[in-house]
Amino acid sequence: MPASAPIALFVYNRPRHTRETVAALQLNPQAADSDLWVFSDGPKTPADESAVNEVRAFIREIGGFRSVTVVEQPTNQGLARSIIGGVTQLCREHGRVIVVEDDIVVSPHFLRYMNEALDFYEAEERVMHISAYMFPINPKRLPETFFYRVTSCWGWATWQRAWQHYQRDIAALDQAMTPALRHRFNLDGSCGDFWNQVEGNRSGQFDTWAIFWYATVFLRDGLCLHPARSLVRNIGNDGSGINSGASQHFDTEVASAPVTRFSRELAEHPIVLRRMKAYYRRHMKPGLLRRVLGRIRKQFGGTA
Secondary structure, eight states: OOOOOOEEEEEOSOHHHHHHHHHHHHTSGGGGGOEEEEEEOOOSSGGGHHHHHHHHHHHTTOOSSSEEEEEEOSSOOOHHHHHHHHHHHHHHHHSEEEEEETTEEEOTTHHHHHHHHHHHTTTOTTEEEEEOOOOSOOOTTOOSEEEESSOOOSSEEEEHHHHTTOOOOHHHHHHHOOHHHHHHHTTTTTOTHHHHHHHHHHHTSOOOSHHHHHHHHHHTTOEEEEESSOSEEESOTTTTSSSOOSOSTTOOOOOSSOOOOOOOOOSBOHHHHHHHHHHHHHHOOTTHHHHHHHHHHHHHSSOO
16 A cells, blocks of 8 residues: 655744644544655744744644654745745655645545545546545535546645646746637636636736646646545635635535545536536636735735
């Protein structure tokens, strides 16, 4: 049986959130067999130093895992550079990685799901991303797991075979994305803010990473596994985060039971696609993500 994938935890200046995230991971039975890597970004301003130091004092004392490796950056890298660098390192060294940020509280079944999915789909080239989060759509008539085109960065996993294709090249995206592909990328016109995030990075309004991972998977006709019931919840939507504004649109109840079945049908689930389109039309008014990311840039200097 393959070894448990390393866990990459990205932290910054939120000690309370970080403690909750780590405590939830420790409740997973597989934690004791997992290597935890904690990537701590340096303070962006002197005002952040105290909170960053408090987080670092906590992460140096973490137990409950097979090993804990702390990587402390002396200067501020920004979340995008931190995640790209950490995921790239662990994928190269271990072939796979489970990724969590400091505002994600996971289910006790999270690590089991992630590791079993990584094993189950390891040889399936089209499967490029494992998501533990699922939007609060109606789960009726849905299987335990399914494929959906859009990636989610709230508790996720991937392999080196997939991550090696990651690129953050807007000029290359412009060439690759025909009008028809952009329409499909925008969830068949249901969420124009997907491509708007690319444009925001082009203009310098944003400095993000996740939209380019979605684009990487999308352009390779990749698939993203999702559970019908979320195995994580985001506690950073209180407005405290670098990469999230205050919102209840994404709140979801965490599954109380483990995932026991993985989809063998390597195709996007049509009912999920239909419900996600309806979700975006109902909750994500045009420009909402753009405005949220704009506020983040203003408050945190573009470190999302």
